[in-house]
Amino acid sequence: SEQHIGFWFRSEDKLRTFQATMDGFSFNRLAPYESWEEFSSDAKNLWKIYKEICQPVHVTRTAVRYINQINIPIKDLTDLKDYLRTVPEVSPDLTQPGLQTFFMQLQIPQQDLDCMLIINEALTQPTTPEVVTVIFDLDLFRQKIWNSDDEDIWSFLEELRYRKNEVFEASITDKTRELID
Incomplete structure (x- = not known):
């Protein structure tokens, strides 16, 4: 059953x-x-x-997660670094041009907030044939025991949101900002 x-x-x-x-x-x-x-x-x-x-009785994990889909026009794309500041680096000794797909995960402790930042970045199925679609996924969380009535949970989530904004802005370029504005 x-x-x-x-x-x-x-x-x-x-x-x-x-x-x-x-x-x-x-x-x-x-x-x-x-x-x-x-x-x-x-x-x-x-x-x-x-x-x-x-x-x-308790909350054991508090988190904010933002999954962004960035559509980059193929006609404008020569290097992913023009749009994202952290990208996979392919050895120049690999002579085949182009990168068909990738998935990259970074786990970066945020010691000042006693939390973890996970960045997932991947190429995914494009929304139209004219674009390359990148998933830029930010997950900020803390594994900690909170009392379920603790109002500090909400202020901590607010801190995570601010950090997410800082990480997002530090991870994209002006070309990406033009796409999302």
Whole structure:
């Protein structure tokens, strides 16, 4: 027999998702994005409901994750470094031109916040034949035991959001900024 371990909800407009299990809470917003204030307000409201129903005692992981899809016009692309500041380096002794696909993961401790930054970067299926699509995924998290009523969780998530913004800006070039503005 199958055991039911949680619920997954999606808003009517299909832009927000919420997962609830007895030991997990996850809230997501899909593009087009709204302000952090709206997002965190929705998350806090859902967290309040979740706490009433599931009555968690502790929170063991707090995180923000942003999965960005960057579409680079093929006609403008000569080097990925023109768009991203951290890219895989291919040996010049490999004589075949071009890079068909890649997946790269970096794990960088953020000692001042006592957390971990994971950067996933990958080429993925393009959205149209005229572009190269890069996934730029930032996951900032802390494994720590918090009391589930601790309001400091929300200020810490805010700190993670600020760090995510710093990392994103440090990772892209002006050419990428032109694409996303």
